[in-house]
Amino acid sequence: MRQALDEIAAEQKRYIRLTNYASGLCMPEIAMMASWEGLDFLLNDSMYGILFRDINMKRTFVDQYFSRLIVALSGITINTGEDNYLTTSDAIEKAYAVTASQLINEAFAKKAGMKEAYMGLGHAFEIDPAIENGFLYELAHALLARELFPNATLKYMPPTKFMTGNVFKGYAMNTLFNLASVFTGQDIQLLGMLTEAIHTPYLQDRYLAILNANYIFNNARLLGYELEVKKGGFIERRAQEVLSQALTLLKHTQKVGLMNAIQEAQFADISRSQDGGKGLSGVHRKSEGYYNPVLSELERRLGIEVAL
């Protein structure tokens, strides 16, 4: 893949990034392969596997750390999976879960020696289009992410949950999504497909998606530099509200501990137990003489101080 993309890149005179996943039960192994093969993006989330794939939480916390050490040394950008919170729960009600998860993902990434520019913290445009001022909520959520993480490479996901077979309405929704993105300065734009919820995209669906994005991103390029949101207005107040709800959740999490908070279903309304889920059999307490030369070397190169 890398070789083929490099050939096309030379032709097109622009670099083309290669993406894959480092999730599930083999996060470090996949990260290692991605590093070796010269990948640019990896979908990698500190809690996605626990909540949405029922992988044991201890296993995931250990694995995500190891995978991110490799990622940090390889210059790979991670993409986190906060959009999943919104496809399973209401996008307005649970907006704070996205913010809280972004902060947790950021903290875990920093612990693994990652630089902010390589953190593709995720969020999504998933509010019910029938809601009055839904677009303003979207702008508030997207701006909050932008202002909270000014140096991160934010990943923005298109509407999926409320896409229907009406491809014309879907195309209009994708246009608003692109507009929200250009206004709020998102970085990694996943393009919406007008046939989302129908079938895997036709060639023309992809073509139209690119056409739409090029139109909006060119036509409204400096919108975010020209317009400011009104002080004390709807968007600002909404962003404040989401932030304070996220802080409440994080303070509670700090008090009871992250693993207990997950058990209490504080994230995505999904409860996971510390000894449940897939992959627990591979989790062992480190013995006193434990030494992992790879882990130690990764930590040494990244300048990570490890508490003994």
Next chain:
Amino acid sequence: MSEFKGNVFIDPKQLTSYGDAANDGAVQLSFTLPIPYGALAKEAAKVFVRNLGFDTLDIVSMEDMQEGYTFFVVYAHTQKTIDVSKIKVMDVSFRVMSREETDDFIQKKIGRPLVVVGATIESDAHTVGLDAILNMKGYHGDYGLERYKMFTVHNMGSQVLCEEVVRKVKETKADALLISQIVTQKNLHIQNLTKLMDLLEIEGVRKGLLTIVGGPRISYELAVELGYDVGFGSGTVPSQVASYIATTLSERAELT
């Protein structure tokens, strides 16, 4: 049952599509031809659309998608008509009840909570439809089955193997099975649904189990054709599914 729309006669025995005038047979089409943009492509698109049965047509947009592919938007008119009076449709008829009514109904008619197992099977990772029907929260203000007193719900989530579904049905002594499937262009959903139905038969749990399929492109006909009891398409709300389960299972209980 002919009728006038405005001042134009609409004949159900010779029905055709409506663009901006009755009986104009107007249709909009968009498609890609795998040939390079140019005069030949345009002519090829015209011939293609004529071969589809349209006599007059207008290529309103032809765009170069590069690398030998061309995208077309076409408006065409057909002379073909259909006789609506000869069309038969299959549909389920049942009364849709509120959550409270359904709970009462199950309490009175069956006298115990009904066990429902739900899953999205095999390669399918979409949980939106399944969650909309089963989760507390529900869909469009209509609460999901988990919120009903008289349903015990086991939501297995996505990418569940057919074998695991059958195991769960046995283990929980399920009354109803809800399978959510997105339709793919490779028709994987047909294979998945067929495989599951075969397994249910082989394991001897099909009889007595109410099997329901849901998904954006699922129809009642398709579900029945594949051996399921019913299929629900997009826009279905939890109370419809709940009412269907309650009424159908109570009818079955009365028969036995």
